[in-house]
Amino acid sequence: CAISLEVHSVIDSTNSYLIRRIPHQVKQGQVCVAEYQNSGRGRRGRQWISPFGSHVYMSMYWCLTQGISAAMGLSVVAAIAVSDAIKQLYNVEVELKWPNDIYANGKKLAGILIELEGQALESSHCVIGIGLNINMPMKAAEDIDQPWTDLQSIVSVEIDRNQLVSTLINCLIVRLNQHKESGIVTMLEDWHKQDLYVNKPVRLITGAKETLGICRGINNQGALLLEVDGQIKPIYGGEVSLRGL
Ligand code: ATP
Ligand code: BTN
Numbered sequence: 001c002a003i004s005l006e007v008h009s010v011i012d013s014t015n016s017y018l019i020r021r022i023p024h025q026v027k028q029g030q031v032c033v034a035e036y037q038n039s040g041r042g043r044r045g046r047q048w049i050s051p052f053g054s055h056v057y058m059s060m061y062w063c064l065t066q067g068i069s070a071a072m073g074l075s076v077v078a079a080i081a082v083s084d085a086i087k088q089l090y091n092v093e094v095e096l097k098w099p100n101d102i103y104a105n106g107k108k109l110a111g112i113l114i115e116l117e118g119q120a121l122e123s124s125h126c127v128i129g130i131g132l133n134i135n136m137p138m139k140a141a142e143d144i145d146q147p148w149t150d151l152q153s154i155v156s157v158e159i160d161r162n163q164l165v166s167t168l169i170n171c172l173i174v175r176l177n178q179h180k181e182s183g184i185v186t187m188l189e190d191w192h193k194q195d196l197y198v199n200k201p202v203r204l205i206t207g208a209k210e211t212l213g214i215c216r217g218i219n220n221q222g223a224l225l226l227e228v229d230g231q232i233k234p235i236y237g238g239e240v241s242l243r244g245l
Contacts, residue, residue: 003169008034013041014059015115015129022117022125026061031169033058040131042111043100044239048131051140055150056132056165060172064124066180071116071126072237073184073222075100078112078128080190081175085167090155095196098215098224099237102132103196107149109133130168134159185220192217201245202226204235215242 004027011017011034018032034057040050050057064070079096086092095103102110113129133150141148151159178186192198197215204211204226216225216232223234224242 003029003031003173005031005033005169008032010034010036010038011057012039013037013129014057015041015113015127018059018061018127019115019117022061022127028061028063029169029173030061031058033165042113042131047143048111048113049140049143050131051137054137054140055134056130056161056168058132058165058168059127059129060169062126062128062176064126067124069221070179071114071124073179074114074126074128075112075237076184076191076218076222077175077179077187078114078130078172080187080194081171082110082112082130082132082168083190083194084171084175085164086151088171089164089167090151090157092154094194096191096194097196098218098242099222099240104149104151104154106196107147109149109151109154128172132164132168134161134164183220184218184222188218188220197242197244203243203245205241205243206239212245 014032014034018026036052037050037057040048040057042048079102082102083094083096086094094109097103100112101108110132115127117125135152136150195217198217200215202213202215211228213226213228216227219225219234223236225232226235
């Protein structure tokens with residue numbers, strides 16, 4: 001598809017911007033990027049620290065023709081696409097943390113936020129948001145309450161954000177089309193090679209409940225496979241967080 005790209009200086013959130021345009025003012029693969037977000041967000045209303053001119057804040061509209069049940073796998077597909085772009089441009093390996101985070105050297109480098117418009121079960125309108133740290137200003141870093149990193153710390157060449165954004169868009173389109181045509185099953189190997197916790201003990205947090213188990217990667221739908229007492233159970237996204245031990 002032909003890609004249309006809008007670049008904003010200041011915005012509330014690139015995800016919110018595209019969501020407001022659904023269904024008539026947005027086209028398949030339409031992208032919005034911004035230099036600054038004053039209400040950048042992560043999952044469950046958490047804040048995404050978005051200092052001016054330092055990072056990549058990007059969202060793409062994607063209508064799921066294969067039905068809404070495929071939405072669950074989108075954060076896995078997008079995370080793989082981000083890792084493809086980083087590998088392609090800088091020959092650097094990153095780590096993927098189910099369902100939506102990209103790590104480098106055990107610290108958070110990027111996050112993915114998939115949002116569905118309207119009632120989740122009826123809607124096939126998705127917005128895929130990517131926040132990728134490039135060059136973190138020290139002042140902004142004070143507000144991040146977990147270990148973080150940025151691309152400039154792990155790459156030796158100077159990062160050209162325009163080139164990076166165009167590569168990210170291309171890699172996303174390639175993976176989204178692959179997802180549409182042949183599903184996550186064809187990406188399992190790519191995920192497993194980079195899975196931060198595969199075959200490691202983990203803690204799964206669901207609200208107030210915690211489950212200890214061993215991470216066994218993901219399945220064809222993008223669900224986490226958690227081994228508990230010798231049995232492997234799929235964990236479908238939603239309000240869950242995964243932690244190492
Ligand atoms: P999980 O996805 O496993 O639930 P998480 O703590 O990473 O865990 P998210 O909602 O995915 O939660 O991401 C939001 C969190 O990311 C924030 O609460 C903050 O700790 C961290 N964060 C916010 N901005 C940045 C940034 N620019 N770079 C790295 N980390 C950030
Ligand atoms: C997370 O780790 O919870 C996901 C963070 C996603 C941040 C990106 S930045 C572009 C887009 N706009 C937002 O408000 N959030 C996403």
